[in-house]
Amino acid sequence: MSRSHFFDRSELQKLYRYGCVLCTDPDDAYDLLQYAMEKYLQKPDSQKFRSKQHDSELSYVRAIMRNRFIDAYRKSVRFPEESYDDSSPVAIDETCLEDIVIAEIDLEIIWKKLDTFEREVLYYWAIEGMTAREISKHIDVPRGTVLSRLYRLRKKFEADDAQSTGDYAT
Amino acid sequence: MSRPLKQSVRNHLESYSLAEDQFRKLESLAKQAAPISTRQFSIFPFAVAGVVAAFLLAFFLSPLILDQNNVRERIAMEVVTNHIKLKPLEIETSSIDDIRGYFKKLDFMPVNSRLVDQFGLEIIGGRYCSLQGITAAQLRVKKPGTNTVQTLYQTEYRKNVFKDMPVLEDGDAPVDVYMKGVKVRIWVEKGLLFALTDLPET
Numbered sequence: 001m002s003r004s005h006f007f008d009r010s011e012l013q014k015l016y017r018y019g020c021v022l023c024t025d026p027d028d029a030y031d032l033l034q035y036a037m038e039k040y041l042q043k044p045d046s047q048k049f050r051s052k053q054h055d056s057e058l059s060y061v062r063a064i065m066r067n068r069f070i071d072a073y074r075k076s077v078r079f080p081e082e083s084y085d086d087s088s089p090v091a092i093d094e095t096c097l098e099d100i101v102i103a104e105i106d107l108e109i110i111w112k113k114l115d116t117f118e119r120e121v122l123y124y125w126a127i128e129g130m131t132a133r134e135i136s137k138h139i140d141v142p143r144g145t146v147l148s149r150l151y152r153l154r155k156k157f158e159a160d161d162a163q164s165t166g167d168y169a170t
Numbered sequence: 171m172s173r174p175l176k177q178s179v180r181n182h183l184e185s186y187s188l189a190e191d192q193f194r195k196l197e198s199l200a201k202q203a204a205p206i207s208t209r210q211f212s213i214f215p216f217a218v219a220g221v222v223a224a225f226l227l228a229f230f231l232s233p234l235i236l237d238q239n240n241v242r243e244r245i246a247m248e249v250v251t252n253h254i255k256l257k258p259l260e261i262e263t264s265s266i267d268d269i270r271g272y273f274k275k276l277d278f279m280p281v282n283s284r285l286v287d288q289f290g291l292e293i294i295g296g297r298y299c300s301l302q303g304i305t306a307a308q309l310r311v312k313k314p315g316t317n318t319v320q321t322l323y324q325t326e327y328r329k330n331v332f333k334d335m336p337v338l339e340d341g342d343a344p345v346d347v348y349m350k351g352v353k354v355r356i357w358v359e360k361g362l363l364f365a366l367t368d369l370p371e372t
Contacts, residue, residue, distance in 0.1 A: 006197075006200040007196075009188075009193055012188060012193065012196055013187060013188055016186065016187075016188050016192075017183045017184075017186050020183065020186040021183070026186055029186070030188070030192055033196070034195070034196065034199070037196055037199050037200075038199060041199055041200060041203035042203070097175055097176070098174075098175075098176070100174070100175040101172040101173060101174055101175065102172060102173070102175050102178050103171060103172045103173070103178070104171075104173070104178050104181055104182060107175075107178045107179065107182050108182060111182060122179050123179075123183070125176070125179075126175070126176045126179035126180055126183075127179070127180060127183060157175065
């Protein structure tokens with residue numbers, strides 16, 4: 001039986017951008033993608049989807065990338081180990097980011113200040129169009145944690161917006 | 171220009187793109203991996219089929235082989251037992267014509283054997299007998315000038331009774347079976363089954 005599927009260029013591009021979300025550095029992202037491709041190609045087709053978590057080949061490769069990233073950067077400040085306070089009684093709405101508007105130049109600045117968790121949630125929300133429940137399934141955290149991150153993201157964008165407004169006012 | 175956050179995130183990430191050489195490297199990984207994958211998957215079913223076939227062959231052929239060996243041993247045992255007893259001859263002659271004249275109640279015609287001739291043996295007589303329940307001629311043979319007498323059985327070759335035996339005309343070599351210290355040589359020639367006890371000089 002021959003290999004049934006390899007990724008086309010648009011899929012590779014998607015995976016690379018996911019790597020950029022994790023690593024921020026484009027070279028690191030490419031290394032991460034290449035590693036994941038090698039692992040993916042080494043596995044027989046029948047072993048590729050071993051859990052309900054990975055419902056597509058893209059999803060499976062993203063999981064390889066994420067696991068590799070966590071292993072490689074576990075001790076690094078780029079991947080914070082402290083968890084959010086998921087039990088905090090915050091009234092969080094899943095659509096809390098929908099009404100935010102931001103200039104691309106401002107996003108580029110704030111993007112560098114976000115940690116990996118936050119960028120990853122933004123990626124799944126904006127690029128893959130996933131709900132909080134779907135994101136939680138893909139990154140293997142409780143839905144409440146995802147909602148908490150969305151809320152913190154909103155706060156960061158609002159703070160950034162307030163600062164920008166203040167800067168322009170002065 | 172401000173846009174909805176979702177659109178800004180998309181635009182931002184689209185600024186990251188793989189270069190042409192990076193695409194090629196990734197695509198070459200798939201080409202390198204494909205033959206390995208194919209080989210791994212193609213061998214497995216054949217290996218399983220081979221093991222199953224070997225098992226089935228062993229399972230079905232073993233009784234046949236064992237049964238065939240048992241027939242040869244039973245023939246050798248019967249021949250050697252009667253050879254040791256050396257019961258009196260009913261006819262004493264060195265002529266095959268006389269032998270044929272005497273053994274008229276057989277379902278076959280006694281013949282000279284090419285192999286027996288090669289050993290330089292000549293008939294000295296015979297008696298009625300049976301081999302595995304089939305009427306047979308039990309002949310005595312000896313080499314001229316010696317006193318050692320051997321026993322030669324001839325009987326109709328019934329495949330359902332004697333199973334597969336080496337056929338001289340097909341180029342097969344006789345099969346040797348040892349029983350009670352005596353070698354018995356068994357073969358098929360001219361449509362008859364022959365069993366000859368050990369020759370001292372061979």
